Amino acid sequence: xxxxxLQGLAGLQVSRLIVGEFRDSDKLQDFQRxxxxxxxxxxxxxxxxxxxxxxxxHTDTLFDCIGNVSTVRLxxxxxxxxxxxxxxxxxxxxxxxxxxxxxxxxxxxxxFKELRVLRITKNKRLxxxxxxxxxxxxxxxxxxxxxxxTFSGCCSPxxxxxxxxxxxxxxxxxxxxxxxxxxxxxxxxxxDLQHTTLFGPGSYPVFLSLQKLIYLDxxxxxxxxxxxxxxxxxxxxxxxxxxxxxxxxxxxASNFKNLSH
Numbered sequence: 001x002x003x004x005x006l007q008g009l010a011g012l013q014v015s016r017l018i019v020g021e022f023r024d025s026d027k028l029q030d031f032q033r034x035x036x037x038x039x040x041x042x043x044x045x046x047x048x049x050x051x052x053x054x055x056x057x058h059t060d061t062l063f064d065c066i067g068n069v070s071t072v073r074l075x076x077x078x079x080x081x082x083x084x085x086x087x088x089x090x091x092x093x094x095x096x097x098x099x100x101x102x103x104x105x106x107x108x109x110x111x112f113k114e115l116r117v118l119r120i121t122k123n124k125r126l127x128x129x130x131x132x133x134x135x136x137x138x139x140x141x142x143x144x145x146x147x148x149x150t151f152s153g154c155c156s157p158x159x160x161x162x163x164x165x166x167x168x169x170x171x172x173x174x175x176x177x178x179x180x181x182x183x184x185x186x187x188x189x190x191x192d193l194q195h196t197t198l199f200g201p202g203s204y205p206v207f208l209s210l211q212k213l214i215y216l217d218x219x220x221x222x223x224x225x226x227x228x229x230x231x232x233x234x235x236x237x238x239x240x241x242x243x244x245x246x247x248x249x250x251x252x253a254s255n256f257k258n259l260s261h
Contacts, residue, residue, distance in 0.1 A: 013043040020050035020075075038182065040065035050075040074099060085111035092138075093117040104144065106131035106158070119143040127174070135158040141167040145192070152177035152199075155182040163187060171195055171217070180206040187212055194219040194241065202226055202245075208233035220244035 019036070039047070047069045049062075067086035068070055071093040079099040091112050102125050109118065116138050120126070126147040133139070139162050150156075154176050156159050159165060165185050169192040170176060178200035182188065186209050198221040200206045205227065207213070223245040231240070 015044065016046040016048065017042065017044050018048040018050060020048075021121070037066050042056065044069055046071040046073070047197070048073045048075060049077065063089065063091075065143045071095075073097070079187040081105060084107075088113075091113055093120075095119040096123070098122045099160040100260070101126045103128040103130055104132045104149075110136055110227040113137070113138070115139050117141040117143075120147070122146045124148065128156060131158050132158050133162055136162045136208045138164060141166050143167075143169040144173070148173045149173040150175045151195075152183070154178050161186045166190065168192070175199070178206040180204065180208060182207075182209045186210065189213060190215040193219045193221055195221070197222050202230050205229040205232040207231060210234060212236050215239045222247055 002238065038189070042065075047066045049072075054072075054105065062082070063072075063084065063086050067089040069091060072091050073095040074097070075095070076098040077096075077100070079096070080101065082105045082172065085108055089112050092114050094109070094112060094115060094117070097119070099120075101123050104120065106129075109115070110133050113136070115136055118139065118141065120144060124147075127150055129144075129149055129151040136159075142159075142165065149170070150173070154170070155168065155178070162184065164187065166188060167190040168185065168188055169190075171192045171194040173196040175197045176193065176199070178198060188210055189212060190209070191213060192215075194217045198218065201218060201221070202223045202225040207216070207230075210216075210233060213234055216234065216237060216239070220243065223242070224243045224247070225245065226248040231237070234240075
């Protein structure tokens, strides 16, 4: 029935199209193969798919007819993986909110070559970040906040050849170990790590290579500032938020001497 209705939209031009059931949870449907084929003849700027229960192996047609849409939002879906991405996709903004990923699907998402903004948030099952993003040369914003991520080696290995990444949000996750390797993301301007338990900051200068960073939030990250060079390298920093942390011996020594602002 829904598939027939979508086919009836052929030839339309719309700014935003929302497909799904968000008023009555008892009516939630499974995503069926080819459900969105009727949208191939619809021109739209933004597509929102909301509240589908099960996807199983039917995701191979998910992007078939929305690959040329500028903004795609997938909200509250039983989506566990992204199995197929169309060649020459034109998606510039992609949001996956309240989906069912267990691992950040970086390999498949790296096929969205025009991607500029990526948000994967509020996924209660999302704990792993074992895949790496690669070759997203247009990517400027990644928001991975409010998941349950635990990973080490942050943050260069996860972003291969993503030279234009400016905003990285890893706040409200579980545990992240920073190694000080930001070589692949040295152009970052904003880094938000608040309310995520961090390992590394405070003990040695993990931010040394973030010369362009202007905003850093490490509030409530269980950081104990021991090293006087904790903030070395942050030559452009304008905003530092670090509430809820501590200083060794409760002494504020020369920890901020390297900050110019």
